[in-house]
Amino acid sequence: xxxxxxxxLLLVLLAGLFAFTIPLAAQVTPAQQLVLDARADLEALADxxxxxxxxPDGWTGNTDSASPSLVTDLWYxxxxxxxxxxxxxxxxxxxIGATTSTANILARNVRHDLELMADFQLGSNxxxxxxxxxxxxxxxxxxxxxxxxxxxxxxSLETTITDAAFNFCQxxxxxxxxxxxxxxxxxxxDEQPLLDPLDLVLAVRGDLERLADEELGLTNRPPGWVxxxxxxxxxxxxxTFVDLGLLADQLLGVNVRPxxxxxxxxxLPAASYFNLRYDLELLADNTFGFxxxxxxxxxxxxxxxxxxxxxxxxxxxxVNYDFSIEALDANAPxxxxxxxxxxxxxxxxxxxxxxxxxxxxxxxxTSQIAFVYLDVGATQYMGMMPQGTEFRxxxxxxxxxxxxxxxxxxxxxxxxxxxxDLPENIFRALPTLExxxxxxxxxxxxxxxxxxxxxxxxGGPLVALIFAATPIGTPDTAAIGTTKTQYSWTNVRxxxxxxxxxxxxxxxxxxxxxxxxxxxxxxxxxxRVFDNATNTERPVLGQNNGLNVYEIRYGYSTNLLIESxxxxxxxxxxxxxxxx
Numbered sequence: 103x104x105x106x107x108x109x110x111l112l113l114v115l116l117a118g119l120f121a122f123t124i125p126l127a128a129q130v131t132p133a134q135q136l137v138l139d140a141r142a143d144l145e146a147l148a149d150x151x152x153x154x155x156x157x158p159d160g161w162t163g164n165t166d167s168a169s170p171s172l173v174t175d176l177w178y179x180x181x182x183x184x185x186x187x188x189x190x191x192x193x194x195x196x197x198i199g200a201t202t203s204t205a206n207i208l209a210r211n212v213r214h215d216l217e218l219m220a221d222f223q224l225g226s227n228x229x230x231x232x233x234x235x236x237x238x239x240x241x242x243x244x245x246x247x248x249x250x251x252x253x254x255x256x257x258s259l260e261t262t263i264t265d266a267a268f269n270f271c272q273x274x275x276x277x278x279x280x281x282x283x284x285x286x287x288x289x290x291x292d293e294q295p296l297l298d299p300l301d302l303v304l305a306v307r308g309d310l311e312r313l314a315d316e317e318l319g320l321t322n323r324p325p326g327w328v329x330x331x332x333x334x335x336x337x338x339x340x341x342t343f344v345d346l347g348l349l350a351d352q353l354l355g356v357n358v359r360p361x362x363x364x365x366x367x368x369x370l371p372a373a374s375y376f377n378l379r380y381d382l383e384l385l386a387d388n389t390f391g392f393x394x395x396x397x398x399x400x401x402x403x404x405x406x407x408x409x410x411x412x413x414x415x416x417x418x419x420x421v422n423y424d425f426s427i428e429a430l431d432a433n434a435p436x437x438x439x440x441x442x443x444x445x446x447x448x449x450x451x452x453x454x455x456x457x458x459x460x461x462x463x464x465x466x467x468t469s470q471i472a473f474v475y476l477d478v479g480a481t482q483y484m485g486m487m488p489q490g491t492e493f494r495x496x497x498x499x500x501x502x503x504x505x506x507x508x509x510x511x512x513x514x515x516x517x518x519x520x521x522x523d524l525p526e527n528i529f530r531a532l533p534t535l536e537x538x539x540x541x542x543x544x545x546x547x548x549x550x551x552x553x554x555x556x557x558x559x560x561g562g563p564l565v566a567l568i569f570a571a572t573p574i575g576t577p578d579t580a581a582i583g584t585t586k587t588q589y590s591w592t593n594v595r596x597x598x599x600x601x602x603x604x605x606x607x608x609x610x611x612x613x614x615x616x617x618x619x620x621x622x623x624x625x626x627x628x629x630r631v632f633d634n635a636t637n638t639e640r641p642v643l644g645q646n647n648g649l650n651v652y653e654i655r656y657g658y659s660t661n662l663l664i665e666s667x668x669x670x671x672x673x674x675x676x677x678x679x680x681x682x
Contacts, residue, residue, distance in 0.1 A: 133206050139234040140213050141165055141176055146230045147220055148183055158182050168592055168618035173205050177212050180219075187219050194218060198244050202450040210247065213240045242271035245442060248449035249415045253278060256422045257285065258531050275411065282414040283372035289421055299371040304333050305400040306378045307342045312396040313386055314349055324348040339374045343367045346382060353389045360384045362409065376410035383407045393433055404432035408441055416445045423448060468492055472521035474513070476542045476552055478505050478535065479660040484515060485550040493517075495524055497540065498532040500675075501657015502606055506532060512545040582663070582670055591673040594664060595619035599646050601679055606656050608676050611649035614669040626666035628652075634661045 141164075148157060157163065161182055164175035177200055184193060193199070196218055198211040213236050220229060229235070239247065253259040259281050267273040283299075290296055307330070314323060323329065326348055330341035350359060359365065364381055367374040383406055386395060395401075405413050405427070419425035425448055430440050469487040476482035478499050487493075493508040504519045506529065519529045579588060595613040602608070612631070615622035627649045631640035640662075643651040654662070654676050664671045 133209070136206075136213060136236060136240075137173055137176060137209050138165075138167075139236060140209065140216060141172075142232075142234050143220075144176065144180055144183065144216055146232055147216065147223065148179075150230065151183060151186055151223060158186065167620050173209050173212075177208060180212050180216055184215070184219055187223050194222070196243055201447060204450065207450050210240055211244075214242075214244070214247075217241045238265040238267075238270040239274065242274060244446050245409075245411050245415055246271060246275060248446050249282070249411060249418070250274070250278070252415070252418050252422070252449055253281065254531065255533075256418065257281070258528055260531075279368075279373055280370070282411075283370065283376075285421075286414055286417050287372055289417075291421070299375045300333060300338075302375045303339055303342065303371055303378065304331070306375065306382055307331055307338065309386075309396075309399055309401050310342060310346055310349065310382055312398055313382070313390065316396045317349075317353055317389055324352045339367055339371060339378075342378060343374075346378060346385070350381075350385055353385065360388050364410075376413065379406050380408075380410055392435060404437060405441065408438035412438065412442045412445070415449070416441060419445050419448055423453060467495065467522055467524040469517070470521045470523065472517040474544060474549070475505075475516045476544065478503075478507070478516050480505065480516065482552040484544040484552055485548050487515075487517060487546075488548055491546075491548075493522075495519075495522075495529065495532055497535045498529060499658070500534055502655060503657060504529075507535065507540050507542070510546070513549065514540065514542050515544050516542065579663075579670070579672060582665070586665065586668055586670045589614055589616075589669055589671050591658070591671060591675050592618050593622070594671050594674050595622065595625055596674065596676065597646070597649070599651055602653070603679075607653050608656065609643060609651050609653050610676065611646050611651055612664060612674070613649070614664065614666040614671055616669075626669055628664055628666050630663075630665040632663040632665075634663065 145163070148161075149155070152158065161179055162171075162175040163179065164172055166172065169175070181199070184197075185191070188194065197215055199215065200208060201211060202208055217236070217240070220233075221227075224230075239250070250261065259278070261274050261277045263270065263273045263277050287297055287299055311329070311331075318324075326344070328341040328345055330338055332338060335341070347365070351357070354360075362380075363384055364377045367377055379401055383401060387407070390396065405416065408416075416425065416427065425445060427441050427444065430437060430444070434440065469489060469491040471489050472487045473480075474484040474487050476484055491510065493510040493513075495506055495508050497507040498519070499505040505516050506519050506524075507514070507516055509515075519526075593615045595615055596619075597611045597613075598608055599611065600609040612628035613619070613625040614628060615625040617624065619625070629650065631652050631654075632638075633640055640652045640654070643653060645651065654674065656676050658673065658675050660673045662672065662674060664674060
């Protein structure tokens with residue numbers, strides 16, 4: 103069965119997701135909430151399939167927010183349920199499954215497959231009353247989701263369609279159609295001239311006539327045939343669309359069309375070309391044969407047989423990742439499926455940053471003598487990146503932190519965005535470090551560490567950089583570690599007293615617990631919070647239920663020393679009100 107065939111992948115996923123844990127319910131991020139909601143809905147569907155409280159052998163039912171296997175257990179149980187719903191090892195064509203070791207993408211895939219299974223078991227748009235659901239995008243197919251991801255990653259483009267839109271996934275695809283066409287027809291590859299979509303439409307018209315000649319005879323055409331071949335004609339696209347429909351009626355039967363037939367055109371030649379060419383290739387496959395085409399056929403690119411969105415995703419991957427499908431058999435009946443799987447696999451498991459080139463990318467920018475670190479906490483100083491050094495921004499830190507992970511020809515490091523040319527809107531659009539642990543290194547000639555950050559001798563930019571711009575790492579814990587036990591932020595219990603939206607902070611009480619705080623009973627009240635960035639103690643603002651109240655900024659902080667009687671932590675997560 104499928105779960106055994108993928109056991110080796112599961113082991114990889116367990117290793118890759120080791121750091122993906124969920125904190126207190128009050129601290130859950132949107133990505134983590136997706137996992138919790140998927141688990142709740144999976145259990146609800148399992149009740150409908152197996153009966154309330156009944157589960158198959160091997161079912162993990164993992165709801166432990168601190169478990170490192172929370173996401174992989176969700177995937178595993180989803181596959182167990184799918185074996186019962188569809189049959190052992192049998193899955194629908196649209197099923198995604200486990201394709202990556204990245205926690206957020208795996209969770210996304212499980213959510214998609216869960217909705218697909220619920221549609222099959224319960225009926226489309228029919229769900230139990232306790233169904234939590236997820237953003238509509240996660241019900242869209244894999245190619246569309248990955249296309250949106252790459253549009254955001256490389257072009258900083260996002261859709262404006264809301265979940266309330268009718269026929270959401272089609273609305274999303276229509277919304278990004280113009281941008282995809284602009285990229286496809288506006289990006290020059292190597293020394294090839296830019297393609298003219300109207301010339302390509304004219305080639306479709308020529309091939310349509312060739313297919314009609316082969317199937318009907320040189321002078322025979324269906325009644326109403328227009329036959330417009332004038333490139334300058336304002337009705338060329340519309341006339342070609344009409345004649346394609348007439349030939350399909352003649353060869354397949356009136357209104358009989360192959361699976362996947364688009365049957366639509368746009369006012370724009372670019373969108374119309376993709377649709378016309380795809381439908382014509384479908385018609386030729388169904389009448390002339392998959393491996394053959396009439397003499398003189400102009401649509402010789404194998405990808406012309408694939409869905410337009412697949413072609414466009416492949417093009418984006420070709421431009422930005424140097425992706426190629428040359429190794430695939432263009433004559434294989436499942437060529438388009440192979441091409442789609444290959445490009446989606448790449449999108450979900452992109453190359454490591456140091457081998458990725460992104461020319462003309464809005465995330466490619468230059469340094470303004472930025473301090474460089476191997477860690478996001480800025481404790482492993484590697485030197486100063488010279489003025490004008492080019493790099494590509496990949497991730498940003500949580501919350502209001504200005505630290506980001508960047509990569510260049512011979513480095514992959516953390517720097518402060520304020521000492522670069524990267525625009526604020528591009529920085530904010532970067533994916534966060536949540537669920538990923540990029541490998542940092544520094545082999546450039548200017549790398550001189552790791553070592554301590556230089557101590558400034560006066561005022562000016564260097565002082566601002568060290569004490570204001572770049573977050574400073576946690577203090578040396580060697581001394582305190584001899585008398586107290588260190589715990590991570592997952593063991594820090596946060597109780598929210600008040601919020602200050604203007605300053606982006608919350609007034610909280612803190613406790614350090616011996617076990618993950620969500621379920622811990624052995625907790626010690628925090629008696630001291632030291633801010634290593636300002637080299638001062640955080641003041642106690644008052645008492646709440648006998649605990650000290652401190653004010654701490656939203657997000658993930660690593661520059662604090664949080665002490666109780668016998669325990670301490672150097673990091674904490676403070677969620678903003680929208681995440682509680």
